[in-house]
Amino acid sequence: MFRRINAFHWIGVITTIIFVLTSFFSHGPNTYRFAFLFLTPFLWGVYAMRDRLALHPFHFALFAIALLIHNMGAFGFYRRTIFTVEFDTYVHYFFGFAGGSMVARGLDKRFALRGWQLCIATLLLIMGVGALHELMEYASTLAMGPEKGMLKINDGDIYDTQKDLSNNLIGVITAYILYLVSRAYLNEPEGKSTKSLA
DSSP states (O other): OOOOOOHHHHHHHHHHHHHHHHHHHOOSOGGGGGTHHHHHHHHHHHHHTTTTTTOOHHHHHHHHHHHHHHGGGGGTGGGOEETTEEHHHHHHHHHHHHHHHHHHHHHHHHHOOOHHHHHHHHHHHHHHHHHHHHHHHHHHHHHHHHHHSSSOGGGOOTTHHHHHHHHHHHHHHHHHHHHHHHHHHTTOOTTTOOOOOO
16 A cells, blocks of 8 residues: 655655756756755755644645745746736745745644734744845855845845835735634634644
């Protein structure tokens, strides 16, 4: 009898395969050829902590999609606009949304936070991660120069960091509202059940 592979495993395996394929077929900035070396351990690190985070497969899928969207930079998407909106805007919004969904559920289920405490803790955690990412972008550009670094200072957008963090903020607020709505809709007790999808 074949061993049953859970949803988390399938999401991890399929996402990893896409990471590797993307690195082979990328035609954008060269730095994305090696992005899978960073993204894959990040993905499986979250997978390893799924029980501690009270992670639902739906949230893990959101997280995997966020990483895949980010990795579309391998095909030059960060230089594009979609429906008159910069691709980078979608990336940061979706990261805020996926991260906010995961963190709100984890803090609710594992620490039984309620109301404004859950809201503030979710915001601070996701915005803190977003700020660390922006600092990493800045450090990479200082170390490798504007051509290879993550922060493209030659693009002329002096408010890039502020816009990225603002989009993270809008994403996490959306996630928190949807988490509360879904929990109420499913009539799920706070901090007990693990059936909620959002």
